[in-house]
Amino acid sequence: MLNRRTSAAALAVLALAATAACGKSGSPSASTDSSVKAAAYPVKTDAKLDGSPTIAAAKKRGKLVIGAKADQPFLGFEDVTTNTRNGFDIEVAKMVAADLGFSESQIEWKTIASANRETALSGGQIDYYVGTYSINDKRKAQVSFAGPYYIAGQDLLVRKDNSDITGPDATKGKNVCTATGSTSIDRIKTYGATVTAFDTYSQCVDKLLNKEVDAVTTDDAILMGYAAKNEGQLKVVGKPFSTEKYGVGLNKDDKVLRDAIDDALKAHEDNGDWKKAFDATLAKSGSAAPQPPALERY
Amino acid sequence: MGILFEDHNFSLFWHAFVQTIELSAASALLAIVLGTLLAACRVSPVPVLRAFGTVWIGVFRNTPLTLLFFAVTFGLPRVDVHLPAFLCAAVALGCYTASFVCEVLRAGINTIPIGQAEAARSLGMTFSQTLTLIVLPQAGRAVLGPMSSVFIALPRNSAIAGAFNVAELLSLQQTLSERGYAIFAIFFWIALAYLCISAAVGLAFRTLERKLAVAA
Numbered sequence: 290m291l292n293r294r295t296s297a298a299a300l301a302v303l304a305l306a307a308t309a310a311c312g313k314s315g316s317p318s319a320s321t322d323s324s325v326k327a328a329a330y331p332v333k334t335d336a337k338l339d340g341s342p343t344i345a346a347a348k349k350r351g352k353l354v355i356g357a358k359a360d361q362p363f364l365g366f367e368d369v370t371t372n373t374r375n376g377f378d379i380e381v382a383k384m385v386a387a388d389l390g391f392s393e394s395q396i397e398w399k400t401i402a403s404a405n406r407e408t409a410l411s412g413g414q415i416d417y418y419v420g421t422y423s424i425n426d427k428r429k430a431q432v433s434f435a436g437p438y439y440i441a442g443q444d445l446l447v448r449k450d451n452s453d454i455t456g457p458d459a460t461k462g463k464n465v466c467t468a469t470g471s472t473s474i475d476r477i478k479t480y481g482a483t484v485t486a487f488d489t490y491s492q493c494v495d496k497l498l499n500k501e502v503d504a505v506t507t508d509d510a511i512l513m514g515y516a517a518k519n520e521g522q523l524k525v526v527g528k529p530f531s532t533e534k535y536g537v538g539l540n541k542d543d544k545v546l547r548d549a550i551d552d553a554l555k556a557h558e559d560n561g562d563w564k565k566a567f568d569a570t571l572a573k574s575g576s577a578a579p580q581p582p583a584l585e586r587y
Numbered sequence: 588m589g590i591l592f593e594d595h596n597f598s599l600f601w602h603a604f605v606q607t608i609e610l611s612a613a614s615a616l617l618a619i620v621l622g623t624l625l626a627a628c629r630v631s632p633v634p635v636l637r638a639f640g641t642v643w644i645g646v647f648r649n650t651p652l653t654l655l656f657f658a659v660t661f662g663l664p665r666v667d668v669h670l671p672a673f674l675c676a677a678v679a680l681g682c683y684t685a686s687f688v689c690e691v692l693r694a695g696i697n698t699i700p701i702g703q704a705e706a707a708r709s710l711g712m713t714f715s716q717t718l719t720l721i722v723l724p725q726a727g728r729a730v731l732g733p734m735s736s737v738f739i740a741l742p743r744n745s746a747i748a749g750a751f752n753v754a755e756l757l758s759l760q761q762t763l764s765e766r767g768y769a770i771f772a773i774f775f776w777i778a779l780a781y782l783c784i785s786a787a788v789g790l791a792f793r794t795l796e797r798k799l800a801v802a803a
Contacts, residue, residue: 404764427767469749470761485672486758488750492661501664 327380327569328562330387341545343416344389353391355382356401356409356418356538360489363514363570365420367400374398376514378535380566381438381554382419385537388553389546407431410540417550418538421508424585433543434536435550438563440582442529443473444509446516448497449524454504456528466493466502473507476531482506490515498522508533510571517573525574534582551584590768591776603759604780610676610755611742611784617681618741622688627718629693640689647686652747655679660751672752680745687737694733695726728799735792742784756780 338344347353357379358365365378386396401409401418409415410432421441424434445465447454454460461481467473469486478484485502487493493505494515504526505512512525537550557563558581567578591597628640647655659679663670670678699722707717749758756777763773 404761404770408770425767430767431769468761469752469758470763470765472765474762485752486754487752495661496664499664501669 325565325569325572327566330384330557330562332387332392333390336388336390336549338389338545338549341543341549343413343540343543343546344549346413347391347416352395352397353386353389354397354399354415355386356399356406356415356420357382358420359400360491361421361511361514362518363573364510366514367398375570377439377510377566377570378419378421380570381537381563382417384557384562384566385417385419385550385553388556389549406538410538413540416539417546421511421533422536422538423508423533424536428538431541432538433541433547434538435547436536436554436584437534437582438537438554438558439510439535440579441508441510441533441535443476443506443531443533444512444529445526446494446497446505446512446523447503447526448500449522451503454526456526457530460504460506463503464501465504465506466496467506468493471507477506494519494523509576510535513571513574513576516575517571520573525576527576534585548586551586555584590763590772594766596763599759599762600776600780603754603756606753607742607745607755607780608784610673610680610745610748610753613673613677614680614684614745615738615741617677618684618688618737621681621685622692623723625685625689626692626696626723627715629689630696630718632714644686644689647683648690650683652679652683652744653750655683656747656751676745676748676751676753680741680748683744684737684741687740688734691730691733691737692723692726695730696722698729699725731792731796731799735789735796738792739785739788742788743781746781 357374359367359374361376361378364376365374366376367374383393383396386393399409399415401415401420403420406418406420406422407428410418417435422428422434423441424437428434443457445454445457445460454463457477457480460477463482464485465477465482466485466487467477468490469488471486474484474486482504485493485496487496490505490507490511493502496502497505498519505515509525509527509529516523516525537554539546539550554563563581564578572578591600625640625643628636629644631637631640656676656679659670659675660672663675703721703725704717707721712720745755746757749755749761760770760773760777764770
């Protein structure tokens with residue numbers, strides 16, 4: 290009886306799928322240790338932004354709309370239980386907003402996926418974007434960048450007890466996970482790694498904790514966030530092998546706004562707010578704050 | 588428009604296109620086999636099999652496909668089952684589509700007059716003989732139309748696999764937009780590729796219908 294045998298097999302699959310669905314999906318939630326706090330940013334009342342259509346529109350609606358990421362722990366993260374956003378990118382976005390003359394309560398956050406950043410900026414859905422946005426020439430043709438406010442580099446995240454992955458050269462034949470479509474894929478492939486690609490880094494981190502992959506690779510800033518979230522279980526190798534300049538993305542035609550954001554970044558880097566923001570967020574991974582990069586005004 | 592022909596994008600695109608077709612074909616095969624067996628279960632005289640069919644349909648037709656992908660990709664490793672990504676995707680997609688194939692087939696089976704089955708029984712045929720020789724061939728012809736809808740939806744559903752380590756067409760969008768290409772140009776080519784696949788499936792079913800349809 291072919292029928293009975295195959296249905297028995299099918300039943301087995303179903304049972305398997307059912308048990309699988311019950312699997313624990315727990316990953317430790319972001320640590321809420323707030324011993325180190327980012328600075329409060331005094332709102333500038335005399336910001337001169339005449340000639341910026343973006344700011345004119347924002348003033349009219351009384352709110353600044355900032356695009357950000359919501360799924361990067363300690364970088365750009367939305368805590369839906371408390372309805373707050375936190376992370377290094379969020380702090381940068383806030384300090385810029387303060388210098389543009391907008392208080393925290395006048396900020397409206399919008400989560401924008403990487404693929405939609407250019408359309409959201411040029412379409413005016415958001416006033417500016419802070420979310421691991423690498424400055425490159427192709428993007429410069431569509432949007433403008435202020436900054437860079439941080440220089441990241443592709444790095445590796447491994448389990449704390451791992452001692453054989455010491456850098457990209459040691460990934461040959463290893464299973465390395467990263468996000469679908471990221472430039473990190475192409476680069477790690479040149480070192481001979483086997484690549485696994487998922488939609489989000491948290492899925493990669495899940496596979497790393499479950500020992501199905503040996504490392505997760507992307508910009509060190511993102512990895513630091515996950516190392517901080519999984520304190521004591523994961524570590525960043527700390528040998529970056531690329532250069533990604535994170536900029537604040539804004540509408541291409543708005544030079545006044547671009548200059549104003551550059552000024553704001555400079556001011557907060559000089560007065561120590563930038564370092565305080567780093568210490569309150571990404572430093573929880575065990576990495577010390579680097580020097581802020583030089584701005585590239587254009 | 589030139590984005591396909593710069594920076595070796597074409598080989599990427601071609602690879603993604605082939606992956607989508609391979610994944611669709613593999614899961615279609617699984618869906619047809621599994622779906623037919625499920626339909627047989629649902630009309631069988633054995634109560635346990637009928638219950639099994641009903642539960643399968645209930646689970647797989649009502650669960651969001653992404654969740655099924657999650658269960659297979661992140662759930663199975665927790666019970667120490669490690670499958671390659673392509674197989675995970677084919678299993679998730681095949682099991683999901685099988686539930687739709689089953690329901691379409693069952694509708695077809697219901698259109699066959701009960702007298703046909705009774706006649707087969709009176710000739711001494713077993714249940715499986717009645718089903719495979721008399722009922723299913725007629726039912727299959729009757730449902731070609733709705734069946735084509737199921738299989739046109741399949742390649743588009745396969746887009747979810749892109750998020751689960753299968754380099755298919757939709758995940759290519761992320762690669763290209765990360766490289767900085769304009770999103771509309773990217774989607775134009777991807778949409779065109781899906782359209783080609785869907786049109787081919789549609790055409791295949793139209794041909795089948797012309798060849799097999801019974802004159803009313």
